[in-house]
Amino acid sequence: MPSAARLSLHVPEPSVRPGGKPDFSHVGFAPAGEARRPPVDADPAEFRDLAYSLIRVLDDAGAAVGPWAEALSAADLRQGLRDMMLTRAYDARMVLSQRQGKTSFYVQCLGEEAVACAHRKALAPGDMCFPTYRQQGLLIAAGWPLVDMMNSVFSNEKDRLKGRQLPTMYSAREAGFFTVSGNLGTQYPQAVGWAMASAIAGDDKIASAWIGDGATAESDFHAALVFASVYRAPVILNVVNNQWAISSYQGIAGGESVKFASRGHGFGIASLRADGNDYLAVHAVSAWAAQRARANLGPTLIEWVTYRAAAHSTSDDPGKYRPRDEGAAWPLGDPLERLKLHLIKRGEWSEERHAQMRAEIDAEVLDAARDAESHGTLHDGPTPSPASMFEDVYKDMPRHLREQRQQLGV
Amino acid sequence: MVEAIRDALDVKMAEDQKVVVFGEDVGYFGGVFRCTEGLQRKYGKSRCFDAPINESGIVGVAIGMGAYGLRPVAEIQFADYVYPAYDQIVSEAARLRYRSGAEFFAPLVLRMPCGGGIYGGQTHSQSPEAVFTHVCGLKTVIPSNPYDAKGLLISAIEDDDPVIFLEPKRLYNGPFSGHPDQPAVAWAKHPLSETPEGRYVVPLGKAAVRREGKGVTVLCYGTMVHVSEAAAEETGVDAEILDLRSLIPLDIDAIVASVEKTGRCVIVHEATLTSGFGAELAAQVAERCFYALETPIRRVAGWDTPYPHAEEWSYFPGPERVGRALLAAMEG
Structure with a gap:
């Protein structure tokens, strides 16, 4: 048996750093159409391999192949393309607004649009998502008004959250979008609890929990899995593996040793690993998991393999820790381009129609931004009243808060 | 007091399908202190059940249940175990x-x-109320007797804000004067052991005068109400004992009225002294009643050490320590 003279600590390190040649050989890819599709009522023990493979539908030529290819209509797919394009244009506008000083901070989801947009379309009205700060696509795909989202980003007088939350931490109960926390992972057990409540009440609604690769290291991730497993909660446990948690690559969260999807195995949870940049795959896998949950068959954990194409936030510079051209080398491509190619290949789309839709979307985003800005931005124009700071701490304002509000003189 | 707590849960579970009860050993077994005994049998496993040993998960799922529209009542087996759930609570x-x-x-x-x-x-003796009273958005409640325990718990379940409900375990089976060498006393003979049948509430944020007096105001809650009563009896000090019952919201009017009457104030809690809730009470009294005070405010609390096993009674702020503070307050 080999022995070391002295112990040494292993600290995972990405295979490449700035200046190096992008290398994704550690990620683990598979050709489109290869992964099998078990029946939704299959025993999770019978498809453990699906946590290590990669469910993909769209191949490199834009064809939908394999057992996960669904009969989504061209109209649905055009809507999906529009949702993703709108999400991207919205993000671009908000990043610009942050640079212009209209807000403090912004988090875009560039390159990850398919995960949230397609997933939302696989849920039913009344289902509840427990998102992180990078799932704005859930709201946009639900048709939620951009102006309302922008009001929140600008913390202006129309912000329903009364200027209390950081940008991107939306709340929209009607859209099935739970209030976003800034503390990572806390929403995961909450989603499981919401799903348990639905089961206790004999309802037909399911919950969808969201977390990033980095935050799967949080204790709350594991707490959520044990509760989801024990009570067979009707919940979808999404792990968005975009390879990076600010500057820490996925290996720092344990991704060097195992696939995040396989975290579900220790809990007996159905676990799948899928191409997050493939709108069709995201929709099909989400619909499978939703059907399973709604049939009282319990939770499904899904690792969405994607790539964070932009900086973590407007406060981050990824050039300091990863090659600047890494995004261009990402093997799963751009979700918008892939769906566009598929629609064109089906004869349901064209470059001309695409350009026209792009122009419409740009105009829509600009109109929304003008509308929102007319109600103020963070440092300019109307803002929520300071008196509102003391509201909603409790349902009814207790005496000590009334006294403090009086001290502030509002 | 165990029966009173169980009765409150029973009343609310019968009345409101949305009330669910869960926690470690809470279901079939009925809880290590027996507070949920019989509830699973009566209301079924989906409304009273055992939870995995994961406090962060217990509170996290309770939040999700509450957001859905249920009214979860989760048991943390010992307050000492609550810290893994601190992020979910705070x-x-x-x-x-x-x-x-x-x-x-x-x-x-x-x-x-x-x-x-x-x-x-x-790890089975702490009084962490101050780590919750420091958090805006929470209500923190501590009963000292069966009547209040039932009425306060019903109020807490009906309240739309999250409530931390601390149950002094030494009071589960009887009042406790703080003399460990005296025979244990059952609740039966205590005037506050009677709990009316069915629903009644003790509102959150209302203190109760347990003993009227003119000499010194004692601000206390939980077990220390009984210890303070014993101290007043044993020293003969004319103490007015205020059982706060609810720390947030705090009944500041009752505190001010009493201290302005007596001109003296002793604060008693079992939790450690430094940055304990007594510090907040002392500050409130100093800010609001300074010109009424004849003598300095005094605090009697647990020492700033972990709660020791063998030296428990040297740690516990018993009637002798409280009595000395009462006498000192009277002397100046």
Whole structure:
């Protein structure tokens, strides 16, 4: 048996750093159409391999192949393309607004649009998502008004959250979008609890929990899995593996040793690993998991393999820790381009129609931004009243808060 | 008091399908202190059930249940075990309403046995009320007798804000004067052991005068109410004993009225002294009643050490220590 003279600590390190040649050989890819599709009522023990493979539908030529290819209509797919394009244009506008000083901070989801947009379309009205700060696509795909989202980003007088939350931490109960926390992972057990409540009440609604690769290291991730497993909660446990948690690559969260999807195995949870940049795959896998949950068959954990194409936030510079051209080398491509190619290949789309839709979307985003800005931005124009700071701490304002509000003189 | 707590849960579960009760050993077995005994049999496994040993998960799922529209009552087996759930309580339960502009809220109750006097050592004896009173958005309640325990717990379950419900475990089976060498006393003979049948409430934020007096105001709660009563009897000091019952919201009017009457104030709690809730009470009294005070405010509390096992009675702020403070307050 080999022995070391002295112990040494292993600290995972990405295979490449700035200046190096992008290398994704550690990620683990598979050709489109290869992964099998078990029946939704299959025993999770019978498809453990699906946590290590990669469910993909769209191949490199834009064809939908394999057992996960669904009969989504061209109209649905055009809507999906529009949702993703709108999400991207919205993000671009908000990043610009942050640079212009209209807000403090912004988090875009560039390159990850398919995960949230397609997933939302696989849920039913009344289902509840427990998102992180990078799932704005859930709201946009639900048709939620951009102006309302922008009001929140600008913390202006129309912000329903009364200027209390950081940008991107939306709340929209009607859209099935739970209030976003800034503390990572806390929403995961909450989603499981919401799903348990639905089961206790004999309802037909399911919950969808969201977390990033980095935050799967949080204790709350594991707490959520044990509760989801024990009570067979009707919940979808999404792990968005975009390879990076600010500057820490996925290996720092344990991704060097195992696939995040396989975290579900220790809990007996159905676990799948899928191409997050493939709108069709995201929709099909989400619909499978939703059907399973709604049939009282319990939770499904899904690792969405994607790539964070932009900086973590407007406060981050990824050039300091990863090659600047890494995004261009990402093997799963751009979700918008892939769906566009598929629609064109089906004869349901064209470059001309695409350009026209792009122009419409740009105009829509600009109109929304003008509308929102007319109600103020963070440092300019109307803002929520300071008196509102003391509201909603409790349902009814207790005496000590009334006294403090009086001290502030509002 | 165990029966009173169980009765409150029973009343609310019968009345409101949305009330669910869960926690470690809470279901079939009925809880290590027996507070949920019989509830699973009566209301079924989906409304009273055992939870995995994961406090962060217990509180996290309770928040999700509350956001869905249920009224979860979760038991943390010992208050000492609550710390893994601190993020869920502080950053989540306490702030859902605020951060969502009142779109979401979690009407949950976290019941947890607290306090020492049962040879529980440093992990089964703590009184962590101050770590919750420091958090805006939470309400923190501590009953001292069966009547209040039932009425306060019903109020807490009906409340739309998250409530931390601390149950002094030394009081579960009888009042406790703080003399460990005296025979244990059952609740039966105590005037506050009677709990009316069915629903009644003791409102959150209302203190109760347990003993009227003109000499010195004692601000206390939980087990220390009984210890303070014993101290007043044993010293003969004309103490007015105020059982706060609810720390947030705090009945400041009752405190001010009493201190202005007596001109003296002793604060008693079992939790450690430094940055304990007594510090907040002392500050409030100093700010609001300074010119009425004849003598300095005094605090009697647990020492700033972990709760020791063998030396429990040297640690516990018993009637002798409280009595000395009462006499000192009277002397100046």
